[in-house]
Amino acid sequence: MRKVRVVLAEKGLEYKLDPISPFSPxxxxxxxxxxxxxxxxxDESEGPDATLPDxxxxxAYLERKHPNPPLYPSQPFAYGRALWLEEYADSDFIATIGGGLFRAVVVNMLMRKEPDKDLATDTWENKAPRFLKFFEKELGGREHFIGDTLTIADIAVASPFVNAAHAGFAPDPARYPNLVRFLKTTHARPSFAACITEERKMLERLGLKYAL
Ligand SMILES: N[C@@H](CCC(=O)N[C@@H](CS)C(=O)NCC(=O)O)C(=O)O
Structure with a gap:
């Protein structure tokens, strides 16, 4: 959800949020x-039943309908790479962070259960590093994954790290300097910062400390 809220904000689009828990839909x-x-x-402007569930x-729909500012590269191969990084972040990476950290700690605490600290530590120490190493190397010394402006790849990769930070985990700047620099600048954008502030207000009431 945060990924889409960031896309909407970057494009300057107004929206109404109807919070639904996928765990009790x-x-x-x-x-x-x-x-x-x-x-x-x-999107009510497209008709009463116009919904998209992913x-x-x-x-991609918002980009086609509201092309500015562009969040997808125009050069064909750069476009392909952006889609690949988006997919990698949205599939394996988010599944690892989602199940092993966010559900284990945050969702459990929201449901007034004990956080599964062993699962979270095992996920962060043994499952997360292959993703962190990959992102660190892909970024090199650059500010963005592709080209020199924000793309969907940056948004998709940066978002699960917010979930990790809510659960109390953040990459070590000594081991992942490029990644940490990228996360700090990307999360400081007004689009991300607005979501993070809102989420922190709710989660810090549970005693969770944001790690980034
Ligand atoms: N590929 C989908 C994945 C969405 C997704 O996994 N959403 C999570 C919450 S962030 C969810 O609804 N989980 C509930 C479930 O898997 O039952 C997308 O990017 O929209």
Whole structure:
């Protein structure tokens, strides 16, 4: 959901948020989202039933409908690389962070259960490093993954690190200097900062400390 909120904010688009928990969804939710996942975009300007249930589909749709500022590279190979990095972040990486850190710590605490600290530590120490090493190397000394402006690749990669930080985990700047620099500048953009501030307000009430 955060990924789409950042895309909307970067494009200067107004929206209304209807918070739905995918863990206790409304009865007919599968009709909107067959995978029963969030986010779902409803664009009433396209008709009463105009919904899209996947962050990548939503982001690509918004780009086509509101091309400025562009969040996808125009050069064909750069465009392909942006889609690949988006997919990598949205599949394996987010699944690792989502299940091993966010659910283990944050979702458990939201449901008033004990956080699974062993699972979270094992995930961070043994499963996360291959992603962190990959992102560190891909970035090199550059500010963005592709080209010199923000793209969907930056947004998709930076977002799961917010979830990790909510769970209390952040990359070590001594081992991952490029990645940490990228995360700090990307998360400081007003689009990310607005979401992070809102989320922190809610989660810090549970005693969670933001790690980045
Ligand atoms: N590929 C989908 C994945 C969405 C996704 O996994 N959403 C999570 C919350 S951030 C969810 O709804 N999880 C509930 C579940 O998997 O049952 C997208 O990017 O929109």
């Amino acid at each position: 409304p009865e007919n939710f599968h009709e909107l989202s067959p995978l029963k996942r969030i986010p779902v975009l409803r 962050s990548s589909a939503i982001s």
